[in-house]
Amino acid sequence: MGQVRNFEARVFRALHREPPQSKVHRLAFWLLIIYLALIPERLLPGNAGAFFQWVSFFILLLLLAFCIPLVWRWIFGRFLWKLRNRLIVNYLLMGLTPVVLFVLLALIALYGFSGQFAIFAAASAIDAQMERYGAENRAFCVHVAHFLATHPGSKTISPPPELESTAPGKGDANLRLAAFQDGKAIPIVPAELQADIPEVPSWAQNHFRSAVLDNGRLYLRAINMQTVDGHTTTVITSALVDKAGLDEAAHGIGRIEVLPNLPMSEETSAGGEQARVVLSKPSPPGIKAKINQHELTREEIRASSITGGTLPSAQSFYDIPITFYAPLGTTDWATGKTHNTPTIVTSRPSLLYQRLFITSLQIATVVQDILIAIAAFFAVLELIAFIMAVRLNRTITRSVNDLYDATIEIDQGNLVHRIKVTRNDQLAALSRSFNRMSYSLERLLAEQREKERLQGELAIAQEVQANLFPQGAISLPMLELHGACYPARTVSGDYYDFLTFDDSSLGLALGDISGKGISAALLMATLHSAVRAYRYAGEEMVSVGNQFSAMAAEKIGAINGSNGNSNGSDPFLKPARILAQLNRHLYRSTQPEKYATLFLAHYDGHTSQLTYSCGGQLPPLILRCDNSVTQLGCGGTVVGLLENPSYDQGVERLMSGDILIAYSDGVTEPENDFGEFGEDRLIDVVRRHRHMPLDAISEQVMQSLRNWIGGQEQPDDITLVLARQR
Known part of the structure; x- marks a missing residue:
């Protein structure tokens, strides 16, 4: 069967025609092949030639029978493809056919009546002779x-x-x-x-x-x-x-x-x-x-x-x-x-x-003139009706042709093409609707291009923001660290950072910017830069202090209990002071409605002390080794909303096995039919999996959150920071 199809395809391609698809077309093709193949056999002498002539004649009849539907289909496909021709045929079938049939019926009846009248007149003449x-x-x-x-x-x-x-x-x-x-x-x-x-x-x-x-x-x-x-x-x-x-x-x-x-x-x-x-x-x-x-x-x-x-x-x-x-x-x-x-x-x-009208020839003349006048009047009416039908047909076909040309233009990418509308009918409304559609399509494509451009920029912003978060595994000999941020959108308004000073101390930051999306991400980058700036400024201050006053440095170290460690002059030793400075910076450089919640902490590995201040952030938690929970609530209001708020700081000592849990509101506030996820569920998940690595604990928390939210969209950015004392 495949070879037969290939042969058909080769023959029709040689004739620059499409290969046959329907069974009727293929049968007609093979009947033609057989008929042509029998031409030499018909020339044979004797009964053999006569037999093949009869066979050829029979095949020719079959070929003609199969060609009739093909020719009919071709004529209708070519002639009736245009709406104008279809309307003309429709008018002929609906309008002219009844008229023709009625006229034929009237002519036949008139012919019959005239013949009967002629017979009646002849019979009357013969009867008159008979009576005479x-x-x-x-x-x-x-x-x-x-x-x-x-x-x-x-x-x-x-x-x-x-x-x-x-x-x-x-x-x-x-x-x-x-x-x-x-x-x-x-x-x-x-x-x-x-x-x-x-x-x-x-x-x-x-x-x-x-x-x-x-x-x-x-x-x-x-x-x-x-x-x-x-x-x-x-x-x-x-x-x-x-x-x-x-x-x-x-x-x-x-x-x-x-x-x-x-x-x-x-x-x-x-x-x-x-x-x-x-x-x-x-x-x-x-x-x-x-x-x-x-x-x-x-x-x-x-x-x-x-x-x-x-x-x-x-x-x-x-x-x-x-x-x-x-x-x-x-x-x-x-x-x-x-x-x-x-x-x-x-x-x-x-x-x-x-x-x-033999008895009243004058009346007959009048009747004849009246009939001629009526016929002329009807002819004028028919002419007017024909002109109106032609004009109406032209309006329909012109509208459809304009729509077809417009679709070709749109298909070729010319979205600015519009149909000129001069009428007020349903076809005109369709043309106006097409114009609105093409305008909407042009606008949507422009919006799509703009959206793709924004998506590209957001992808770059996401990549840049990903570089702002800590890269690689960061830990101290005495402290395990893990942080994760899951944006609700492409970029996040949450912020966390690990600031290492030496092998025994580091700074920890976690914040949440008001709002979502681009504006929150930009403010987050500002906050990140400011925190990093204070961190590097602290290093510079420590270096200068060591060069000019070793004695002062030792005094400062003694006051802060760092045993003469050079980090004693680091501003991160006083997180409350840094929050106050960040508050002034954000208050003066951002819009009044913009603010951030921020948790800053300094960890000293020698003493296992955590000095912290919480600026409006949800209080972090310390899950003790005995499964008790300590809340870190010392601090003040949000950062950047008021001009000169005061911030307090607190100190907590971490014991071996204690886990610090710092999180944004995206962790505890997701809801379902049973309410919010809440702090208690967060503590319960961490408590049940506290023996696991911190990244595994973080994944368990995220899995619980996903199960809690279900098929709903993530409502807010989710940020989770875990630290465990070795």
């Missing part, structure tokens, strides 16, 4: 009956003077008469008026009026009977239906064609069913038409037909010929059975219109 013949026959019958009653034994009879106009050459040349008394024929003089009717048919009735078929010829005949003195007189008027007679009947109608000499089926002849006529348009000789189950050539039909009248030329383009077929009720003269003779009437709308 019937009236004359009735008068002649009365004349003959009375003449025979008053002239018994008369051998001939002649028409009365008032009927002499019917004599040959004076009236209807086809009119003939026949008279009978008690079934015996009475000759008519002159002999030219004598009808070729030897006897009265047995089925004859008084007042008979109908077209009859006698010896293959069509006649209009009327029968009247009159009984006088016990003798029954029968008079028959017969008029041959020929071109002259049909010319008179077709006057003002068009052309009438009667087909009398067609063989009739027994059912039709006996039951009087309508003749079924199927005629085609003019065709070559030999083409047959089916009439009453008999197939006849057009030559046979034309030879037996009687045609009268002429079809005038059309008065306008819509004055088309209207041909309609109808049966003419005909009686078989020999049997008296009725059947239908096919009759074809061809007329024009103009002739039928004139005949319809």
Whole structure:
């Protein structure tokens, strides 16, 4: 299967086309390959070539069947891709299709009504002739009956003077008469008026009026009977239906064609069913038409037909010929059975219109003018509706095209592109919405770039701040140290530091800046720099003091109980004094609302004494080796809020195994449904794991905090400093 797909892909790539994806497309491709492969086999001689020709023909049919949906899909994919073309097709289906169907229905109905009216007019003309013949026959019958009653034994009879106009050459040349008394024929003089009717048919009735078929010829005949003195007189008027007679009947109608000499089926002849006529348009000789189950050539039909009248030329383009077929009720003269003779009437709308309004031609002209005016008015309305539809369609397609062009511009990165909106509709609102979207996208991308820039700067700030914290493991021979800071955001406002003086003493600092984020981190860096500055300033003071007054240094060392240690002049020996100096510095250099909490301590390894001062910071704790807890609460208010606050300092002695716990409010203040984490839980975690290394204890505290917070965001910076006396 993979090789087949590869072959298809190579062929279509050679033709610069995409390989087929659908099953129909692939089957059509392989049918084409097979059809082309069979071309040489079709050239083989004999039965083999004929066999392959049939196979090729069958494959060609299958190929065409598979190509139909592909061509249909291609046409719709290309032609209906644009919304304009889809709307046009939609309008055609919704608007034009019902109109076309209605117009076709109206034209078919009008054609049928016109044909029926033409048939009605032709039948009325023939009936009028029948009535005229019937009236004359009735008068002649009365004349003959009375003449025979008053002239018994008369051998001939002649028409009365008032009927002499019917004599040959004076009236209807086809009119003939026949008279009978008690079934015996009475000759008519002159002999030219004598009808070729030897006897009265047995089925004859008084007042008979109908077209009859006698010896293959069509006649209009009327029968009247009159009984006088016990003798029954029968008079028959017969008029041959020929071109002259049909010319008179077709006057003002068009052309009438009667087909009398067609063989009739027994059912039709006996039951009087309508003749079924199927005629085609003019065709070559030999083409047959089916009439009453008999197939006849057009030559046979034309030879037996009687045609009268002429079809005038059309008065306008819509004055088309209207041909309609109808049966003419005909009686078989020999049997008296009725059947239908096919009759074809061809007329024009103009002739039928004139005949319809024959009694009021002036009104017909007015009606015609009104109809023309209404048609013109409707045409103007249709033109206006078409123009409105085109304009409406153009507004829709223009809006969609503008949206499409705008999406292309946005896709290419041109975010400043805007759609020009001049209307006030839903599509215009959509365009405005797109403009707002592109503006928002442009603004969001700008904000994203700014955010990325800030993130980069924050990453640098985080890296710089990480360098401010103590690097590497710091410890004294008699004291273990560990510190950790976990920012709530990228950078932290918490601060801790270890300041080593020599192998036996160090300074310890832990602070918390008000607020979070960048401003707190900047103030933290300021505080860090200030504390470090006082630390290095202390070293410089000690160095200068050693050079100029060794005696003073020894005195200072004796006063501070450092056994003459050179660190006796270090300002960190008095954390309260440093807090006061830092307070003045922050108060004068920062905004009024900015402040910090700070814990400073100095540890002397020789005496294991911790001198400290707490400036608003949560009091650190000493977890004694006997699990008792000492709180380091000596100090004062926060740093940087007031101008000249006072700070106290305290001294605690650390015993082996004692653990100093200094922490920010981010350790004890996180909450859940059970309240704050609290100082007691912190002490409990440290107490349970006090035998572990300090970094492991710190990790246990953080794990407990994470479990306490759960899935919530870390609310504040978390800083924890641990120190354990060896």
